[in-house]
């Protein structure tokens with residue numbers, strides 16, 4: 370069966386699931402992580418044991434959930450999916466752990482948000498495949514040890530810095546996913562367009578990839594919006610022109626910044642003279658949660674050289690002033706030039 374007929378295209382909501390790669394060979398770019406995972410999985414399969422626990426970290430939309438599912442598919446194992454915030458009591462986690470079958474993959478998304486008692490239970494499960502379930506309270510409480518079938522934990526986090534040391538140490542393999550180069554996203558867009566049956570030109574793919582913030586999820590989302598535009602207002606073909614017009618309608622600018630990204634930069638430049646300003650103050654200024662600003666906006670703004678994190682707070686770089694069409698102040702209040710962050714092969718146009 371070829372790549373295309375393996376997928377059945379359904380409604381718009383399913384478009385994301387339809388284009389999600391199912392096997393490691395379909396996973397675009399991230400060659401180092403792919404190669405390392407390939408070795409890890411094949412090595413374990415050769416020995417007939419479940420592979421080491423795997424931690425996937427990186428900003429939203431870069432493929433952590435996708436990889437977790439791929440790990441299970443490559444191993445031919447079952448997968449149980451839960452998330453840090455969903456595990457409120459350690460009993461919830463004990464129930465999941467003791468119901469795992471030999472070799473299953475347990476995927477815990479947002480693992481940095483797991484509650485402390487559950488985290489401690491997880492330690493012994495990860496290390497010794499055993500959990501102590503405490504029954505009763507106070508002096509009469511007793512711990513009942515229960516066996517857990519050997520399994521592989523795949524943890525995903527957007528904030529690996531928030532993981533505790535003991536937690537991090539228990540993962541045998543840690544993969545950090547980085548933003549994608551524009552050329553990788555072009556490849557991804559051609560693949561998604563093929564699966565969705567959307568005709569797309571090379572220039573159309575270049576235009577969309579350059580505005581996707583180095584993020585596969587955004588590239589796929591923009592492709593769907595441009596497809597709408599192409600089908601409703603043009604001849605259905607995704608081209609340079611339809612991409613430009615559509616992205617104008619959806620308020621996605623030349624760097625791919627959306628409303629919130631620009632709001633953050635504008636607040637920094639207009640309300641705080643370019644900074645430095647603390648995260649929570651900045652978040653209040655744009656009416657968002659500090660977490661959202663920090664996890665969703667900042668990684669790319671930093672990466673794009675528009676925002677710098679300094680010990681005294683967030684600062685708009687000179688590039689940010691120019692991007693907003695303002696003249697940066699000179700002299701004492703001059704903004705930082707920002708890191709020259711794009712290596713040759715990772716340039717977002």
Ligand SMILES: Nc1ncnc2c1ncn2[C@@H]1O[C@H](COP(=O)(O)OP(=O)(O)OP(=O)(O)O)[C@@H](O)[C@H]1O
Pocket residue numbers: 385386388389390395396397398399428429430431432433434435436525527557585586589
């Ligand atoms: N390397 C890749 N090749 C092809 N498609 C990809 C790749 N990485 C991600 N995608 C696409 O991007 C979408 C988002 O990826 P995914 O849901 O795995 O991100 P995530 O890292 O789990 O994000 P979050 O932190 O928000 O949970 C997927 O549905 C998939 O279609």
Ligand SMILES: [Mg+2]
Pocket residue numbers: 433434435478525
């Ligand atoms: Mg995810």
